[in-house]
Amino acid sequence: RRRALFVSSPIGLGHAQRDLAIARELRALQPDLDIDWFTVDPAARYLEREGERVHPITQRLANESRHFESVAGEHDLSAFFALRTMDEIMAHNFMTFVDLIDAEHYDIVIGDEAWDVDYFYHENPELKRQPFVFLTDFVGCLPMVDGDEREACLCADRNADDIEHVARYPYVRDAALFVGNREDVTELPFGPGLPGIRDWTDRNFGYCGYTLPFDPRALADTERLRERLGYRRDEKVAIATVGGTAVGRHLLQRIADAFPIMKRELPELRLILVTGPRLPSDRFAPADGLEVRPYVHHLFEHLACCDLALVQGGLSTCMELVATRRAFLSFPLQRHFEQCIHVRQRLANYGADRAVDYRATTPQSLARLALAAMHEPVRYRAVETDGAARAARRIAQVLDNRWWVK
Secondary structure, three states: OEEEEEEEOOOOOHHHHHHHHHHHHHHHHOOOEEEEEEOOOOHHHHHHHOOOEEOHHHHHOOOHHHHHHHOOEOOEOOHHHHHHOOHHHHHHHHHHHHHHHHHOOOOEEEEEOOHHHHHHHHHOHHHOOOOEEEEEOOOOOOOOOOOOHHHHHHHHHHHHHHHHHHHHOOOOOOEEEEOOOHHHOOOOEOOOOOOEHHHHHHHHOEEOOOOOOOOHHHHOOHHHHHHHHOOOOOOEEEEEEOOOOOOOHHHHHHHHHHHHHHHHHOOOEEEEEEOOOOOOHHHOOOOOOEEEEOOOOOHHHHHOOOOEEEEEOOHHHHHHHHHOOOOEEEEOOEOOHHHHHHHHHHHHHOOOOOEOOHHHOOHHHHHHHHHHHHOOOOOOOOOOOOHHHHHHHHHHHHHOOOOOOO
16 A cells, blocks of 8 residues: 655644545545554544544654744734744754655655655755645735835745745655645735745646535535534624634623624524633623634534634634625734735635724724624625535645656
């Protein structure tokens, strides 16, 4: 039997969910393929619960989520500087990856935003021993503070480094897939004197469309779904979720503070705070109609039948809400270039940019916005449902390429 190693980004659960969808499509195409996973909590725990094999060596990995939490402020995370200051983590995790590749044979490595593997492979191309497929849902680091010449210079320098890597060693990536469509890529330049991001992506990536971890048609009967999940017909359900890290604790607290105001206006309202496994659930004061859950498996099913979702600006959760046509508000993290620029452009393409500035909200204004959003008509563009299959077909083509000499 052939073997694949799937390196999945552990920042949130979105990567693991879409990667599992791709892996299942890949197994359907390649029945003789066994897949090991290379990631850490919370993604590792999710995959194990789905019956997947996370390689035991991953217990040695440094946790990227903890690093992101350590540099975050109040609903504020400079994603670029968080990436820039994790060299030790990336080097440590890549060396663990090399130890595994040295000890065991894999026929292919698939990396979903495996920036450490991709970077060090380009720096040391002689270490690559099997086909490598790279996936990402954004291209290009972008400065977020107007007038900050240092940030702008460092972002451009990082982008120029990536561009040079791909130009010098095009054979490192046997395939590069953008999880989305061409119009989802910003037309902004990588930096002064550098190419436009979309034009460069056209030349160096293939587009597989957005990848959902479920078929929206299977969740279209919301009444039946609510009954199965234990929600009553006579209640309005709002769900607040901020992903698998503790970065969103300030947003959850503000939503909890707004809930009594919302409850007075809408007595049948029930609010579920999904805190994630890394945030203590007892930090929120009890209130009638308020429920706190550390973790909800297959949260997308609950979101698919809720009356309103209040979420961070992460791509996966927002796109799941668009696919199931649910009312929602998103609160992108300040200075997070991916959420504030890349994700918002993509959502706008689907007619679903529902971003709210966290800094401008109070519990009173948040309650007002939430109640209004709950009653607004939804006019999103349909989300494609074949993204995982398209990605799997491209990976299978690389896996079956007969010129590769083991």
